Amino acid sequence: xxxxxxxxxxxxxxxxxxxxxxxxxxxxxxxxxxxxxxxxxxxxxxxxxxxxxxxxxxxxxxxxxxxxxxxxxxxxxxxxxxxxxxxxxxxxxxxxxxxxxxxxxxxxxxxxxxxxxxxxxxxxxxxxxxxxxxxxxxxxxxxxxxxxxxxxxxxxxxxxxxxxxxxxxxxxxxxxxxxxxxxxxxxxxxxxxxxxxxxxxxxxxxxxxxxxxxxxxxxxxxxxxxxxxxxxxxxxxxxxxxxxxxxxxxxxxxxxxxxxxxxxxxxxxxxxxxxxxxxxxxxxxxxxxxxxxxxxxxxxxxxxxxxxxxxxxxxxxxxxxx
Amino acid sequence: xxxxxxxxxxxxxxxxxxxxxxxxxxxxxxxxxxxxxxxxxxxxxxxxxxxxxxxxxxxxxxxxxxxxxxxxxxxxxxxxxxxxxxxxxxxxxxxxxxxxxxxxxxxxxxxxxxxxxxxxxxxxxxxxxxxxxxxxxxxxxxxxxxxxxxxxxxxxxxxxxxxxxxxxxxxxxxxxxxxxxxxxxxxxxxxxxxxxxxxxxxxxxxxxxxxxxxxxxxxxxxxxxxxxxxxxxxxxxxxxxxxxxxxxxxxxxxxxxxxxxxxxxxxxxxxxxxxxxxxxxxxxxxxxxxxxxxxxxxxxxxxxxxxxxxxxxxxxxxxxxx
DNA sequence: CTGAAAGCGCTTACAG
DNA sequence: CTGAAAGCGCTTACAG
Numbered sequence: 001x002x003x004x005x006x007x008x009x010x011x012x013x014x015x016x017x018x019x020x021x022x023x024x025x026x027x028x029x030x031x032x033x034x035x036x037x038x039x040x041x042x043x044x045x046x047x048x049x050x051x052x053x054x055x056x057x058x059x060x061x062x063x064x065x066x067x068x069x070x071x072x073x074x075x076x077x078x079x080x081x082x083x084x085x086x087x088x089x090x091x092x093x094x095x096x097x098x099x100x101x102x103x104x105x106x107x108x109x110x111x112x113x114x115x116x117x118x119x120x121x122x123x124x125x126x127x128x129x130x131x132x133x134x135x136x137x138x139x140x141x142x143x144x145x146x147x148x149x150x151x152x153x154x155x156x157x158x159x160x161x162x163x164x165x166x167x168x169x170x171x172x173x174x175x176x177x178x179x180x181x182x183x184x185x186x187x188x189x190x191x192x193x194x195x196x197x198x199x200x201x202x203x204x205x206x207x208x209x210x211x212x213x214x215x216x217x218x219x220x221x222x223x224x225x226x227x228x229x230x231x232x233x234x235x236x237x238x239x240x241x242x243x244x245x246x247x248x249x250x251x252x253x254x255x256x257x258x259x260x261x262x263x264x265x266x267x268x269x270x271x272x273x274x275x276x277x278x279x280x281x282x283x284x285x286x287x288x289x290x291x292x293x294x295x296x297x298x299x300x301x302x303x304x305x306x307x308x309x310x311x312x313x314x315x316x317x318x319x320x321x322x
Numbered sequence: 323x324x325x326x327x328x329x330x331x332x333x334x335x336x337x338x339x340x341x342x343x344x345x346x347x348x349x350x351x352x353x354x355x356x357x358x359x360x361x362x363x364x365x366x367x368x369x370x371x372x373x374x375x376x377x378x379x380x381x382x383x384x385x386x387x388x389x390x391x392x393x394x395x396x397x398x399x400x401x402x403x404x405x406x407x408x409x410x411x412x413x414x415x416x417x418x419x420x421x422x423x424x425x426x427x428x429x430x431x432x433x434x435x436x437x438x439x440x441x442x443x444x445x446x447x448x449x450x451x452x453x454x455x456x457x458x459x460x461x462x463x464x465x466x467x468x469x470x471x472x473x474x475x476x477x478x479x480x481x482x483x484x485x486x487x488x489x490x491x492x493x494x495x496x497x498x499x500x501x502x503x504x505x506x507x508x509x510x511x512x513x514x515x516x517x518x519x520x521x522x523x524x525x526x527x528x529x530x531x532x533x534x535x536x537x538x539x540x541x542x543x544x545x546x547x548x549x550x551x552x553x554x555x556x557x558x559x560x561x562x563x564x565x566x567x568x569x570x571x572x573x574x575x576x577x578x579x580x581x582x583x584x585x586x587x588x589x590x591x592x593x594x595x596x597x598x599x600x601x602x603x604x605x606x607x608x609x610x611x612x613x614x615x616x617x618x619x620x621x622x623x624x625x626x627x628x629x630x631x632x633x634x635x636x637x638x639x640x641x642x643x644x
Numbered sequence: 645c646t647g648a649a650a651g652c653g654c655t656t657a658c659a660g
Numbered sequence: 661c662t663g664a665a666a667g668c669g670c671t672t673a674c675a676g
Binding site: 002004005006016017019020021023024026047048049050051052053054055056 | 652653654655656
């Protein structure tokens with residue numbers, strides 16, 4: 001069969017413990033270490049992760065919960081998580097919960113049963129504090145519960161910057177279309193930044209920010225245009241919302257960006273090469289994924305980790321603004 | 323710690339072997355089995371998968387390779403695979419290869435090193451026959467290599483049906499826009515069905531079917547419209563192609579479906595609620611995923627499995643046809 | 645049908 | 661720093 005730690009030990013004339021120690025960075029005499037490494041190379045040894053996991057009481061599996069997978073932000077996020085998780089030898093279970101509580105509870109239960117080692121929540125649902133006790137969890141944009149670490153981006157500043165950009169391009173009747181999170185989340189800073197910026201410039205706010213699910217954007221967008229037909233700039237607080245806004249605007253006869261400028265959050269239309277590229281606030285998805293995976297590793301290993309990590313989003317100019 | 327097979331054995335006054343046998347469906351005396359099951363229930367025993375895997379030399383991880391994850395067909399397929407894999411206690415590693423050979427070879431290498439148990443290829447790349455020897459592989463739409471099982475849909479019949487539908491709705495100048503697979507694949511039956519149907523009706527073919535990557539659809543679509551501006555019906559042989567075709571057609575001033583009718587393959591635009599829903603040939607994604615996972619299980623367990631499994635796609639009428 | 649024992653490939657106190 | 665040994669939680673011949 002495959003070559004094991006024992007074969008290496010025999011070949012190098014040491015005990016298996018020693019081989020294990022060089023594998024795990026334990027203290028080993030320098031020349032001994034070299035002999036062992038040489039043996040590993042010559043025998044083409046690769047450690048058996050399953051045995052390692054059994055000994056360490058780990059499964060090597062983490063879960064990532066997203067509301068929907070077919071979405072520019074979430075799908076890229078998930079990809080980056082897979083890449084970052086590879087560093088720890090983890091494989092990742094993708095759970096697309098579409099805001100269904102039972103799927104989320106299923107994951108919590110799996111962790112409890114030790115079927116997976118931990119989970120990353122990108123979904124927004126309210127959980128019982130005590131269900132989360134002692135489980136290795138991390139999340140995006142909001143603390144799952146007190147003291148549970150999470151990664152976010154500078155929602156407030158990035159949104160304010162985007163709005164100032166619209167204003168600098170001549171917009172005076174600026175609207176905000178969003179999808180309100182079910183639970184307290186830093187995503188709400190986007191709306192706050194909008195209100196503050198409008199107030200600062202003396203503009204009256206035009207807002208539609210309801211609690212809706214992915215796939216229900218059109219209703220919110222139609223409601224917005226019905227209420228504020230005179231709008232000349234829109235900040236759409238999510239990718240799907242921006243795409244829907246753009247599509248509806250074109251249908252309704254608005255000329256983009258001449259009469260109506262649009263800025264979205266995340267992603268760009270150019271992906272499929274079929275519509276013009278969106279001006280958007282882009283979150284550093286890759287860095288956020290890496291950070292959240294490292295955080296989860298820390299939690300699983302019982303290390304001290306920072307509770308809140310904020311990363312910088314930046315405005316990327318596309319063709320939906322002047 | 324957690325309750326183990328040993329605790330159950332003690333509690334039920336039997337040997338651990340017996341407990342293991344009831345767990346794995348070995349032959350056990352009926353009343354003994356009941357005593358053991360009762361003990362498991364009362365002790366809230368759940369088997370440790372890692373130990374099981376170590377003993378069976380399995381990792382419990384399979385990979386699924388897709389060209390791109392943010393795509394209606396592939397993302398749903400991947401979700402269904404996750405669900406189906408759960409039945410075998412597997413977790414699935416999602417690899418988005420965007421037709422990059424090194425990622426695919428990385429997976430083959432992982433299987434060789436026993437880091438994963440098997441893989442499902444939805445990507446289309448040419449691999450060395452001998453690299454695939456003895457590895458548990460299955461695929462979609464084409465045999466990865468001789469005798470390697472795969473699942474497909476009735477591409478030919480479904481495409482022919484879609485074209486007959488266009489013709490029944492008055493189309494006479496029907497085009498085909500596709501993305502040609504790099505390797506031999508049953509997807510090519512779509513083009514064949516198109517050519518046959520055109521010939522049958524005495525229509526002249528209008529085809530653009532180049533080898534392109536996801537994200538490069540717009541070039542093909544523009545090329546098509548430049549060559550055949552008089553088109554009144556289009557069969558777009560993939561979802562992204564259909565979406566791009568629709569977007570470009572609207573931009574170029576075609577009225578859909580009044581002057582130009584479009585049928586796609588897979589997915590629908592309505593997902594984001596922003597554009598009209600597509601008339602499309604829908605593959606039975608869930609069934610295909612289930613079938614391919616069961617196939618992989620068979621291959622891993624060394625069972626005899628059927629080489630080709632074909633499932634029925636069906637035409638779903640949307641708003642892009644009359 | 646069933647129990648005792650060996651072993652899957654590692655890690656980790658325990659002595660030295 | 662290092663070796664021998666126990667043990668992680670299972671499965672599987674081997675006897676009976």
